[in-house]
Amino acid sequence: MAADAAPSPSPSLPGRGAVKSPLPGREGLGEGRERSEHVALYVHWPFCVTKCPYCDFNSHVRESVDQQAWAKALLADLAFEAARLPGRRLASIFFGGGTPSLMPPTTVAAIIEAATQHWTPEPDLEITLEANPSSVEAARFAGFASAGVNRLSLGVQALDDAALKLLGRPHDVATALAALDVAQATFGRVSFDLIYDRPGMTREAWAAELSRALGFGTSHLSLYQLTIEPGTRFAVLFARGELVLPDEDTSADLFAITQEMTAQAGLPAYEISNHAAPGAQSRHNLTYWRYGDYAGIGPGAHGRRGGIATLRRKKPEHWLAGVSEAGHGMESETPLSATERATEALVMGLRLAEGLDAARFEARTGTPLAAAVKPDAVARLAAQGLLHADSSGICLSAAGWPLANAVLAEIAA
16 A cells, blocks of 8 residues: 555545644744755556555556566656656655565666666655565565665554454554564664554554554654545445444544644654654655655656646556557646646645745745635634644644645635
């Protein structure tokens, strides 16, 4: 599962109820601004061992994969994109999917080498790979580290065997924790995912599971409320009444517990679903949320290139054929209007605890932040304690963050 895959910006922000949670306020807003010449690279590997019933990512199950053909095609797609982003400095690489830990380490190494030849890498280049916590894939971790990966994101998803079975995960808790041990011994930075707000989950059960997760000592956690995505097996079961999620009050309390416990453990939320120790935030994902440029290659990958939205062909076989025929897997390159760029930046930036920096917003979108929002609505919601706003930018308050969808709908011009 690709928790961190390159996003297609949309106005969908989690949160099914109002909660009070201790989140960062305006302090830190505007820090860490990336220079415009930076670029992030997202590499999509679309294959999985099984299709999880909650997952709507572009993932596919195939009996066999021509590894040599796929490595060659990814390198060609990368070269095509790099030619359209000359002179950039490479800030991060992210291998998502699908399950990129099914890739041969030699392919990962070849892509990293090519990317750092196309662009000048930053000295602290962050290279993340998503992995399933199986024993087979854990055996490859050393190979990925040798290839240049310095950050691993592990799809644990639950610390309960019954929950893992419900989620369709092919591993059990013991296998996942063994893989986590290997990851922490192999990589300097490790994150793992958990899905909460699961059917039947109580406040006490989640607090106990989260406490256990925090005890493993990773510097980053991605904690997602289970959502029902159209087109998934869970959507079918939910429509039939065979899958029941916690009610809104319970969901709100689970979200509040998450914020409180992670903050107390020194991993405060820096984004709605992501928590990190100071300095351990995912720099790659911050590029998305701060509306920076990123190149996306591989089937179904999205990208943003100087106000142009790029999209690769979605089906693996169609993408591969496109690369073979044209030297790239591009489906479309769509210039975005100033209004579209401003809307996307609003959606992405409101996810962050730091909020929207006015100077960065205008530099990235061509629209002043004040012109992209309704000033009366901003003033009203600020008076209600749902957001903070001044000349430097806008961010949601602790009370407003879980209501991000509603706030966005109110303030967008």
